Amino acid sequence: MSFVIPGEAICVEEEALPSGYVYSDGRGYLRSHVIGVAVLNKYKKTASVRPLVKRGLTLKQGVIVEGLISSVYEDVAVVKIYQADNIKINATGLLHISQISSEYVADIQDYIRPSDTIKARVLNNMPPYLLTIKEPQLGVIHAYCSSCGEELYLTSTGVLTCNNCGRIEKRKVAVGGYLLVVS
Ligand SMILES: [Zn+2]
Missing domain, CATH: 2.40.50.100 (RNA polymerase II/Efflux pump adaptor protein, barrel-sandwich hybrid domain)
Known part of the structure; x- marks a missing residue:
């Protein structure tokens, strides 16, 4: 250890x-x-x-957090925030469709999906925490294939693909932040 x-x-x-x-x-x-x-x-x-868990931690506006998308509705996603400033926390965040991209978002599922891990910025000081992933370096940092459940890899051309079944998926990927990159 x-x-x-x-x-x-x-x-x-x-x-x-x-x-x-x-x-x-x-x-x-x-x-x-x-x-x-x-x-x-x-x-x-x-x-x-x-x-290491820091207890009683409350989030502040502007902080970058990481969380897991637990459910996605038509215009909002619920995010289980597990980390802020690299310290483990436990909080719930809401990501509204208007905070996903600077472009028009027709279908939220083209940007985020349940079980994706995202990096986001906190917009307020009180729970429920409102999140944004609009900035280029924010967004999905880890995702699974919607078809077979394997991890998705990011290719050098910026495409998210499944090595197992070959499926290509759309996400709002965090620029420079995705964890599984094809070398
Ligand atoms: Zn697959």
Whole structure:
């Protein structure tokens, strides 16, 4: 076990599979999403991080958060916020269709879908937290294939594809922030 910070390498890909709060950087290393204690499970061959939780944390306007899209309605998505400023938190956010893109959004599902992970900015100081992903560097940072459920990879030409079934999907991807990049 060792203390890690976001982006820090935990081990090489051959050693373990990425589990909680750990991602593969696409260049051979497993890295941590959060501040916490890295745990290598030699029996299951998984690498995970036990995040440090800061209790009683309230979010402030302007803070960048990460969250999981838990449900998507016609004009709003509910976001389970799990991280702010790289500290683990637990809060609920709402992402309105008007805060998704600077272009006209006809169908919200072309931009975000349930189980996507997003990076967003908080617009207010009180729950429920209102979020925006309009800025180029904000948006989806991890997503799964709507057809087969495998992870989607971002190609060098900016296309989200499924390596398993070949499906191509549309999202509002965070520029420079997507976690699984085809090298
Ligand atoms: Zn697929």
